[in-house]
Amino acid sequence: MAQKIKLSTIADALGVSTATVSLALRDSPLVADATRDRIKDHARAIGYIYNRRAASLRTSRSGIVGVVVHDIMNPFFAEILRSIESELDRSRQTFILSNHYDQLEKQRTFIDTLLQLGADGVIMSPAIGTPRDDIVMAEENGLPAVLIARTVEGAQVPVFRGDDAYGTGLATNHLISLGHKRIAMIGGTDQTSTGRDRYQGYVSAMEAAGLDIMPHWRIPGPRTKQAGFEAASRFLALKDRPTAACCWNDLVAIGLMNGIARAGLVPGVDISVTGYDDLEEAAIATPALTTVWNGQREVGRQAARALLDKLSGHAVRPSQELIKPELHVRQSTGKPVER
Amino acid sequence: MAQKIKLSTIADALGVSTATVSLALRDSPLVADATRDRIKDHARAIGYIYNRRAASLRTSRSGIVGVVVHDIMNPFFAEILRSIESELDRSRQTFILSNHYDQLEKQRTFIDTLLQLGADGVIMSPAIGTPRDDIVMAEENGLPAVLIARTVEGAQVPVFRGDDAYGTGLATNHLISLGHKRIAMIGGTDQTSTGRDRYQGYVSAMEAAGLDIMPHWRIPGPRTKQAGFEAASRFLALKDRPTAACCWNDLVAIGLMNGIARAGLVPGVDISVTGYDDLEEAAIATPALTTVWNGQREVGRQAARALLDKLSGHAVRPSQELIKPELHVRQSTGKPVER
DNA sequence: CTGAAAGCGCTTACAG
């Protein structure tokens, strides 16, 4: 590697000061057009690389935004990330990604890293059990936070997520309107706001229709395709087996349908199944999955926008506006078939 | 936000120099135990946050590693990323992730960002058309690179990937041994080394068995579940329709199977299908997918190790060792059924 | 429109 090229290398070569070079490279109107062009051309010619660490040390702005979610392998988060990415790209912010796998320690380590790097902000889907103080600490140290998908009680920050109770209500009501009376709820956890809300939506819809809710019709836990697949045998062995399953998310629903098919039954005919999220793959599952659109794109876009607004000094109120989910009916639901 | 706490804040409070504080916080043996403990306790008590930008500016080591792949939403890369992540975590390196979506410009922007941040290295699955010079430029500017999944002709850097030709050979031979004579190859592109190698493996196996290879039996392009799904109708309409499909990857295979099922045929019975990669979901697909294990975990682990070795000054030879794929036979393949 | 100088918060020889 040749001698490191820096601002002063350019300044010396062109007989100007580093201040002028610095301003010219950032297109400051303070520099004469001719000077600016001469500087930029030369910089490009000799392969100058801007040192962001040095600049950031001086300005205490890093151009880095952190994003931490449960697991990027989960297509739900992957879809959100895509829209965050395209939004941040537009404002030339670099983003650093991390999974916390719902481990508080991993999340804390990551936030610490962001603080050390002087990140400008963080978008997070908080790990289970995230205390309000973790968010407060970040903000007090100059790391503004925006939450997605889950909320943290008492944290005065913007949060973008869907109306989960309303969403499972849509799915459950759809099953009820088809004539189902015994409906299971598969997957999810009470440890997150999302989990509690989705379950609540199911319960409210069942109660409103005057239907019984059997505790053993709820199989909590599954959140992945694999877990949904494994839950199928438990579901199929259920006493008074339900004719329909309202699933925590699309992954669980698709896994469950695979498990049902493996057992020789036809999902969508023998057992109705609903998902949640409307992932890209819901439409091409076999059968195509009836599910609840959860606005991943919107969540990502709005969260990124809110953070960028915050960074540019606009006041962003800690909104709790929920994105309204929509039911997308496909082939995985039908009239109940009694044995 | 209170007054910024820095090394000198601690030094002043404790009546020592910043040099001593700096050394103490990094557990240098040069500092007396009592002094070190006093310093570390105080630092923790007042909530000191280490400024990595300042340190990095001074040491020109950033603790940042870049990772750029085609698309993290693709489970193939997601599985690789997981093992890279766990490997880098162990050495306390932060990693920055980016998708290039096979756009050279996006990849260049990202590499530029890494250079500006003074990243220590980059692990990349190069975008289609990546010239050797892009890699050379990065290395010359102090950003060592390690390649995964794809290679770049003439780049003198380590590359970790599977033996693709051998892998599709395994799948094709498996189909041939079941009695299939008309076998299609669905998906992939000739623009990547991976694409060429996988197609070559299929061709060689067909030729070795003395079977005809019809040009129209190849449907190039698809690399996603959605595209595989859409390819099903083209495949099913094929003249002299093949009895089996050797697919570019698991996503295409699963999509194709969904499309076949949607058309009223039974994948694994009417049409045999093989995948490639052995993603986690291959085992729970319906039917369970016969596929080629491609060692994602190994690729990620080895690539991360190689980069870390390079960073700690060990010489890493530009190896081309290929990971040996393995055939995993499941239910999506069977004897041919003639119409 | 341009330049000289200070300073962001660390680490590293060097001296004692």
Next chain:
DNA sequence: CTGAAAGCGCTTACAG
């Protein structure tokens, strides 16, 4: 074992 001082490469008042 500890301290004084220089310097990493920028940007930003300030002066002209």
